[in-house]
Amino acid sequence: MRTSIATVCLSGPLPEKLAAAAAAGFDAVEVFEPDLLSCALTPAEVRRRAADLGLAVSLFQPFRDPDHVDPAEVARVHHRLHRKCEVARELGTDLLLVCSSVHPGAVRDDDRLAAQLHDLGAVAAEHGVRLAYEALAWGSHVDDYRHSLRIARAADHPAVGVCLDSFHVLSRGDDTGGLADVRPGELFFLQLSDAPRMSMDVLPWSRHHRCFPGQGAFDLEGFLADVLAAGYTGPLSLEVFNDVFRQSDPRGTAVDAMRSLRQLADRVAARPGCAPAPSEALAVSAVALPVLPVAPAPASWAFAEVATSPQHAGDVTTLLGQLGLRRTGSHRSGPVELWSAGGVRVVVNTRTPDVRARISSLGVETADPASLGARARQLLAPVVTRAVGPGEVDIPSLAAPDATWVQFCRTDGGADDSWLADFVPDALADGAAPENGAVPEDGDATGSAGELTHVDHVALPQRFGEFDTAALFFQSVLDLLPSEVTVVPGPQGLVRSRALRSRTAGIRLVLNVVPSATLLAGRATGAGHVAFACSDVFAAAAAFTARGGRVLAIPGNYYDDLEARFQLDPDLLRRLRSAHVLYDRDADGEFLHFYTAALSRELFVEVVQRVGGYDGYGAADAAVRLAAQQA
Incomplete structure (x- = not known):
């Protein structure tokens, strides 16, 4: 199991976030663009700093509003994508997160949207970059993962796949039944977060109240088991927007994050249907989940x-x-x-x-x-x-x-x-x-x-x-x-x-x-x-x-x-x-x-x-x- 954490989860400047993630034992980080923009280090220097700490950059994010009904805006999107793909490569990653559009000019015809996404894939491929398309729960047209899968599949480009985010799926009350039809290689990236049950609009719920697995009320065990069974082989990455985390010691927050992932992986590995694998791990699809030492439950x-x-x-x-x-x-x-x-x-x-x-x-x-x-x-x-x-x-x-x-x-x-x-x-x-x-x-x-x-x-x-x-x-x-x-x-x-x-x-x-x-x-x-x-x-x-x-x-x-x-x-x-x-x-x-x-x-x-x-x-x-x- 490879682990990753989005820098948005942690407080402080980007170098401190990298150090905290490395100290907690993470393999990689998602670099959140606002963290990079406020950092004095160049993207190449961020890559070297991360590498010195033993970290890879798993993803650069987010690339917002990728589609538009206005052809002039589409041209500007292509120009912006060229620049952001260059940044992604300098950071050392070949993966860019692309969020479904939320603006009034978003394309609302699936065929036209898929065609635009195909063209974006061609732009990204020029730089050796792949696009992980994510359905935001508040998207103007694409707001659930089944829809994003259909659009990415219709785009028909090897540089276009899907990012699954547990919040955007579970906050809507969706199930993961649609993952049964996923084709090999379609799932480019996975983001995990939990959240308490709240009766509020999904956007402020997402921006302020996400938490680490086990701290909320979502069924992340079932979600992760289904994603792995669908063939996902990438890192398990945490993306949590939380007001308290952004004000807390990043070292302690990163330890909480890793603790939550280890507990989640252990519980998923213990679910029926998981078979023993070497090195004290349990195999679920192609991912080996680490198992915690067996101990009798406290009495x-x-x-x-x-x-x-x-x-x-x-x-x-x-x-x-x-x-x-x-x-x-x-x-x-x-x-x-x-x-x-x-x-x-x-x-x-x-x-x-x-x-x-x-x-x-x-x-x-x-x-x-x-x-x-x-x-x-x-x-x-x-x-x-x-x-x-x-x-x-x-x-x-x-x-x-x-x-x-x-x-x-x-x-x-x-x-x-x-x-x-x-x-x-x-x-x-x-x-x-x-x-x-x-x-x-x-x-x-x-x-x-x-x-x-x-x-x-x-x-x-x-x-x-x-x-x-x-x-x-x-x-x-x-x-x-x-x-x-x-x-x-x-x-x-x-x-x-x-x-x-x-x-x-x-x-x-x-x-x-x-x-x-x-x-x-x-x-x-x-x-x-x-x-x-x-x-x-x-x-x-x-x-x-x-x-x-x-x-x-x-x-x-x-x-x-x-x-x-x-x-x-x-x-x-x-x-x-x-x-x-x-x-x-x-x-x-x-x-x-x-x-x-x-x-x-x-x-x-x-x-x-x-x-x-x-x-x-x-x-x-x-x-x-x-x-x-x-x-």
Whole structure:
């Protein structure tokens, strides 16, 4: 598989874009004409700069409005094409992207259009250049790929073929059934991009909201599989117009781009009908797609780590004690404690000064940490080098885009590979009460019904510009399935949210972007928390308050609305109101949950009970929760 990226995907001057693409491992670049026009380097110098970096130029683009009803304009098009073909050759490519016309004078007769395209092919052939004709979704006459195939075929010139762009196909809701009739050699080039589902005109959707594969909602796996099956053998190239990407560090954006391509190729290669090929690749038609290292899917959250300063550690451990957790171990080589209850494990790390409380690391339960770590490295995940002391386990660790560590570990392994070996069992593990958050003398006042069972989900705050990057990172590295992006109104503006979950739902993750007005020291506030599951939310709330915990107070108007929406049993509604428990339901089940008072502007705790097959997160309650926290 050869990879390419359009320079329009990246920010900065053209030399910086080339360097970023090369550093991320791309084989080639599409040179976007505005990038070249604003560059001090000549086309030949750009070619040499790219070659020095190990890059080829796969395509020069775009050549716009190639046809016209006015013969004088046609002559000017021919003159322009001569010049642009010369530039393409100086850049070192023999391929020029030609977009279908969008102007009022566009030819609307297919035979006349094909004849003009034939003449353009003859002009290009004089320079040894080929023309990849692309149907823009907003083209005046040619706006779908089937039409562009017919026109290119009718042009009947070997220098004329087709460029397929996933956005222009999938944004229209087209299928790829028309590719079944493609003749060998007709597909000159392929451009890939994803996009969220949006109800808007296709032109601004394309110009501002495209994203890398896996960050949107298009079925790019099916699209790419069909294109390769049709006989395409060229590079997989990304062309993404995105306002955030154009303002971001081009090096990080290029890494995201390569990560998205590797994930896409791996998933396409795994589709039925792909046969094994040498060199750990799978053959689809004439293209060998690289396969990522095989690793067992992550099973669940092994632990959540909270970073806190020594002076604020008591606030964290008090809350944990009030929730029923007990200190069960101390780390062998640092000021780190393990707190546990049932299947819930929280690591409290007091190494970080000037931090009240925030999630700093997530332990991922897997049967094979090393294989999952190797897969993550192939996806360009930044590796964290950890000091490993005597008797400690070497845990493969990565850094997410927001600097949260992701650690692959085993809990129930032998003494040599369980992450619990890093902790010396604490005397309190035998059932004595912790120093902070004392448990009543009779133990858990509610019995086992109020006990926490496991980590249900974790929510991480993200900066606006890192939202899609983080989604792609966790989706690819942990093989999570993303939901649609939701927007919730908060007291200080809109909150963007996206949930991701493993195929077995053992791992659930929510990424949140809060309004810029609520930023604190460069990190989003009010968006980060950990949610613990229980079998009886009312018993858990009663046990929590009996231990001195403070539940987030919910306004009475919320419960009046619950009655209006769901016609709840009066006794259930009374219990919800009394315990400040929130409620949601859908066709599959119910969701009951309450929140603790916040430990900091970056961390609080949620306790949840899922009934039946409810698979959401109570999104309808988010606005009420945000307002209550603000109050």
